[in-house]
Every structure is written in structure tokens, then in C-alpha cells.
Amino acid sequence: MNQLKPELENSPMLYTAKPFLKWAGGKTQLINEVESKLPNDFGNLSYTYIEPFIGSGAVLFWLLNRYPKIEKAVINDINSDLTNTYKVISTSPKELISVLSLMQNEYYALENNQEKKSTYYYKKRECYNSRKSDKIAQAALFIFLNRTCYNGLYRVNKKNEFNVPMGSYKKPTICDAENILVVSKALQKVEILCGDFEQTLNYAGNNSFFYFDPPYKPLSNTSSFNSYAKDEFDDEHQIRLKNFCSRIDSMGYKWMLSNSDVKGFDGNNNFFDELYSEFKIGRVKATRRINSNANKRGELNELLITNYIPE
Numbered sequence: 193m194n195q196l197k198p199e200l201e202n203s204p205m206l207y208t209a210k211p212f213l214k215w216a217g218g219k220t221q222l223i224n225e226v227e228s229k230l231p232n233d234f235g236n237l238s239y240t241y242i243e244p245f246i247g248s249g250a251v252l253f254w255l256l257n258r259y260p261k262i263e264k265a266v267i268n269d270i271n272s273d274l275t276n277t278y279k280v281i282s283t284s285p286k287e288l289i290s291v292l293s294l295m296q297n298e299y300y301a302l303e304n305n306q307e308k309k310s311t312y313y314y315k316k317r318e319c320y321n322s323r324k325s326d327k328i329a330q331a332a333l334f335i336f337l338n339r340t341c342y343n344g345l346y347r348v349n350k351k352n353e354f355n356v357p358m359g360s361y362k363k364p365t366i367c368d369a370e371n372i373l374v375v376s377k378a379l380q381k382v383e384i385l386c387g388d389f390e391q392t393l394n395y396a397g398n399n400s401f402f403y404f405d406p407p408y409k410p411l412s413n414t415s416s417f418n419s420y421a422k423d424e425f426d427d428e429h430q431i432r433l434k435n436f437c438s439r440i441d442s443m444g445y446k447w448m449l450s451n452s453d454v455k456g457f458d459g460n461n462n463f464f465d466e467l468y469s470e471f472k473i474g475r476v477k478a479t480r481r482i483n484s485n486a487n488k489r490g491e492l493n494e495l496l497i498t499n500y501i502p503e
């Protein structure tokens with residue numbers, strides 16, 4: 193059973209909120225680069241921080257901790273199971289912890305019986321896909337599957353059924369009670385939206401800063417993984433996103449956007465260099481983590497594009 197540390201209730205600053213999921217394209221590796229390219233006045237002004245493709249929220253949690261002056265944050269994702277999980281953590285962390293803790297105990301009890309463990313996993317997956325559970329149980333299933341599935345992948349078929357097989361972890365952390373509680377505290381100043389990225393504009397006010405981390409453009413037709421939801425994010429979406437960036441630029445908002453450096457992979461591919469030619473394109477080193485073949489997890493460049501000149 194996961195024991196809650198009593199001091200956590202009174203001293204939340206002892207712990208720092210960190211992503212509660214493994215997620216393709218998680219930005220933990222890129223945080224120093226993101227920080228070095230933030231607007232100069234980011235630490236001094238009270239910004240509204242807007243992240244339209246939240247995923248596991250690595251940048252969000254880090255910024256909320258590092259910049260207490262952030263007055264409000266608005267996060268969004270098209271994956272409604274993901275945003276439901278954020279909402280449940282925000283409103284009902286303790287109830288979520290009890291369900292998750294039970295699942296963890298049940299799963300650990302099967303540690304030495306691979307067959308039963310597998311039956312347990314696939315039953316939970318079926319239950320998740322039926323989407324008949326209440327919001328808290330559905331969020332618990334989401335976290336359970338994320339922690340126990342193959343490589344922490346989130347992949348669904350056209351019917352929005354999660355279809356990732358079981359992973360081979362012996363004793364994965366399924367219920368990180370301390371982190372769920374600090375994440376819940378951090379989310380109290382965060383508005384959680386579900387839908388297309390463009391809707392976030394309705395929530396922008398004075399001093400809003402947008403950070404876009406869309407599904408990356410694949411480096412080649414067969415290479416990268418960018419299927420998080422039942423709808424693909426193809427070149428047309430990348431162009432629509434650029435048009436949105438131009439729109440908010442002309443409205444006076446500052447933004448940063450990350451994507452894959454397709455030109456670094458194929459010198460003739462100028463897709464992003466042309467698309468964002470009117471903005472500031474930076475290239476930074478980053479290690480991709482979602483490649484299932486450990487040998488292919490090489491160093492690659494990523495793009496960090498801004499509509500202002502970072503110091």
C-alpha cells in the first residue's frame with residue numbers, strides 16, 4: 193500500500209511536480225534549451241502560460257515550479273482520455289490514489305505469474321476501451337496502462353481503442369502518490385481544455401506566452417512515431433499550425449515552437465525552413481526517447497522556433 197507522507201499536506205514545496213506519464217516526445221531532455229530561449233522578461237512579468245499540445249506536460253510542470261510569477265496556465269490536448277486524467281488529478285487526487293494503489297497491489301501480487309499478469313493487463317485494457325467506467329476509474333486505467341504497457345506508448349486504432357501490448361517491466365511504479373498530490377496542487381492555477389489547438393486563442397489575455405509542441409513531422413515515411421490520437425497530424429496540420437502562429441504573432445503574442453529537424457536528416461528537405469522563414473529558427477541537440485529499438489535512439493537536432501529574438 194502506498195503510504196502518504198503526512199508532511200506533504202503542509203509542505204508541498206518539499207516536492208516538485210513532475211510528469212505523471214511517459215509520453216512520446218516528452219520534453220524533459222529539452223528543458224534547458226527551452227529555458228534559454230524564453231522571452232527575456234519571462235521571470236519578471238506575470239505571464240499567462242498557454243500550452244496547446246500538453247502531452248505529459250514536462251515543460252508546464254517545470255515552468256510552474258521555476259516561475260512562481262506565472263499567474264495562470266491554460267493547457268490543451270485533443271486526447272480526451274489524457275485531459276480527463278489531468279482533470280481528475282486536479283479535482284480528486286486522493287480518490288485517484290486509492291484506485292491506483294489497489295491496482296498496484298493487485299499487479300505486484302502477480303509478479304511471479306506471467307500468465308496471470310498478462311490476463312490482468314488485457315482485462316484492464318478492455319475495460320479502458322469500453323469507456324464505461326466513471327472519470328476517476330478511467331483516469332486510473334489510463335495511468336495503469338501507461339505505466340505497464342510496452343515502452344509507455346500511447347497508440348490507438350481508428351476506433352480510438354488503445355492497442356499497445358503489455359510491457360516487460362517487473363515492478364513498475366503505478367501509483368506515485370506523492371507526485372499525484374503535488375501535481376494536483378500545481379494544477380490549481382491551470383485551466384484544462386480538450387480539443388483542437390486553435391481553441392486556446394480564446395483564453396489568451398495580456399502577456400500570454402504560447403509554447404507549441406505538436407506531434408513531430410516524421411523524419412522519413414517509416415521512421416518516427418506521431419500517432420497519439422485517432423487523427424494523424426500530417427503536413428496540412430503543420431501548415432495550419434504555422435498559420436495560427438502567424439495569426440497570434442500579428443496579435444502581439446510571443447510564442448515558441450518545437451519540431452523535428454527534417455533538414456538535419458535530409459539536407460534537401462526545407463519544409464520547416466521555408467514554412468517558418470519569417471521567424472527565428474534555432475537548432476538544438478536532443479535525444480529522442482520513444483524509439484523502441486535502443487540502438488536507434490541517437491542524437492538528433494530539434495527545431496526551436498520563436499517569433500522573437502531570444503537573448
Ligand SMILES: C[S@@+](CC[C@H](N)C(=O)[O-])C[C@H]1O[C@@H](n2cnc3c(N)ncnc32)[C@H](O)[C@@H]1O
Nearest residue numbers: 217218219245247248250270388389405407420
Ligand atoms: C509531442 S506531443 C506533446 C509532448 C509534450 N510536450 C510532452 O512533454 O510530453 C503532442 C501532443 O499533441 C496532441 N495533439 C495531436 N493533435 C492535436 C490537435 N489538433 N490539437 C491539440 N492537440 C493535439 C497529442 O495528443 C499529443 O499529446
